Amino acid sequence: MLTATHLACVRGDRRLFAGLGFTLEAGAWIYLTGENGSGKTSLLRILVGLSPPEAGEILWQGTPITSLGDDYRKAVTYLGHHNALKEELTASENLCMGAALAGIVLEKSEATKMLAEVGLAGREELPVRFLSQGQKRRVALARLLWSKSPLWVLDEPFVALDAAAVLWLAETLAEHLAAGGMAILTSHQEVAIAGSTMQTLRLAA
């Protein structure tokens, strides 16, 4: 369970939001929406612990995340605006290295299977710089397949994806939620995830 209370965020001399709070239960997800510049990405970065909030507190299973440290980081998978891919490395190398960073050993055969699942069969040995924007996003999203974290925080995961990939991601999210996982995601398009509890959080500009 993730609880946020009285969160505030200030960027420069602008107050993006204040007094923001929510509770996210297992199996539920938050659809974070708002205009450009309303602080969606800032909120996500605060929630994963990359930047400290101006005010307020975030609790994971009742304990502040600042005192949890690595235990909280283990519980979260974050995908930001950037794909966190090395252009020089192949898709499968990128996937394995990303997993290694999280302390998960991924065999090459497993990586190949995961990349096939995101629709990149036959392209796993291609350096990522030769892939299209959407294909890069798919490689980045393939990390959700090895992630063992209960909480997924995804910043605009649908950007650059085609219809088939959008469908795949919605299914993957549905499975994750059905297994008791949680998710927070931002998107400018409507998202439908079958059989899940959705909370909408709108940030006013």
Add this chain to the structure above:
Amino acid sequence: MNAFSVLSAVVQRDLLVALRRKSEVLTTLFFFVIVVSLFPLGIGPEMDLLRKIAPGVLWVAALLATMLSLNRLFAADHADGTLEQMALAPVPLGLLVTGKVVAHWLVSGLPLVLIAPLLGLQFDLAPRALTVLMISLLLGTPLLSLIGAIGAALTLGVRGGGVLVSLLTLPLYIPALIFGAGAVEADISGLGAAGHLSLLAALLALAAFFAPWATTAALRIALE
């Protein structure tokens, strides 16, 4: 999975990236070779003078070559989002930073150590002095990478960071320069290099302990 395997994964990744982008690696090495070679060409065959300036020239060139490679230490990771993922990894960021510094040294420090004796020949250095030069660089270049990492992290995302990183780190390189070049000079003049090398090793031990910690703190600020 233990901490060591995460560290080796970071080293492995950075080496693989460096291997696929050879031009950047070779730039550092060629810069070192060319700068050092310019001095004998400019001064002419005055062996006594060349022998006297050799330690200083080689060490200053190593300093500047390392400087040249510092910008790419964290910049690419910062731009493509890898650094965020490293900060969110369930292992201490200091460990991952150490991995990056090790990779940086293997790519831009170790080649300097290996080629230095060859360049030293241009300065008519005796075989013993060449050995001392190699040992001093072997102890000194990791020190340069460690200190440089702090500067690179502090200037991350700053406009004109390239110049700033030189202004920040070059003064911090002075002790390494004094003891590194001093070791070779001491050996040439027959005083024995042991004292200088011990001090250099002590500096390396100190930096190995504190630099990753300081770098981590600077990176966290840059990521906020």
